[in-house]
């Protein structure tokens with residue numbers, strides 16, 4: 118029997134390539150180069166599987182992929198899946214949960230601490246030889262405490278819980294959370310208090326957005342929500358850019374309506390260097406590196422490879438996204 122054909126749109130570690138190659142005929146794009154739209158659609162005409170991160174899997178794409186059976190995302194987020202269309206066509210969609218939870222939670226704390234203590238801004242000041250210059254007083258370098266403050270987590274999934282754990286056990290923070298369902302474990306283990314979005318925004322010193330991007334959550338944090346936050350609040354987004362109205366965020370940061378933000382994600386990625394958010398000293402901006410450690414990216418690649426093979430062969434446990442189970 119011939120092997121299924123799989124289009125691999127990520128550079129994969131050798132072990133992952135070996136695993137896929139054992140069971141599939143691979144068409145690989147290995148060095149960061151991705152096919153253009155036309156080339157991609159042509160390639161899809163006879164592949165059964167795709168392993169990738171960003172390509173939108175929608176009805177237009179599926180029209181060009183008559184044999185497609187499975188799409189394996191090398192990410193936990195899967196907002197690039199049109200799950201209702203995939204369901205209709207019986208396409209299996211998988212992702213890579215669990216292996217990145219702690220790594221993304223660490224990055225969220227890096228953003229919290231960087232924004233609170235103004236790390237990038239003051240790093241630049243030292244390197245530019247401005248330390249103690251221009252009549253600087255000690256208070257010009259003051260930041261905000263993280264320990265013993267209140268954190269509000271919007272979206273208490275696995276990563277949200279990993280953030281709550283660090284906050285409560287490591288930093289003695291009070292934890293509030295809003296979520297579709299209550300999380301008894303987080304309440305018991307970290308003293309997390311379940312609340313509506315409005316009081317969470319009003320009471321938190323740090324507002325951490327970790328909700329998934331869906332048609333319902335798109336644009337959920339905009340002017341109205343920023344207006345509810347404390348003037349000293351620090352806003353963190355490491356989930357997906359389109360959850361936030363970036364122009365409203367830039368506006369409240371520029372006018373001191375909230376204190377600072379830490380961002381790992383944007384509406385367009387890579388973000389345009391002329392974007393208003395990138396002109397602000399009180400916005401800490403990272404290039405979507407939530408899961409980007411060597412160890413975690415390796416684990417994600419192996420999970421994605423295993424998911425692809427399992428979905429095509431039906432011979433092992435895989436991580437199908439909830440909406441397609």
Ligand code: DGY
Nearest residue numbers: 192193194406407408
């Ligand atoms: C994911 O896997 O969805 C995250 O955005 C990684 O940073």
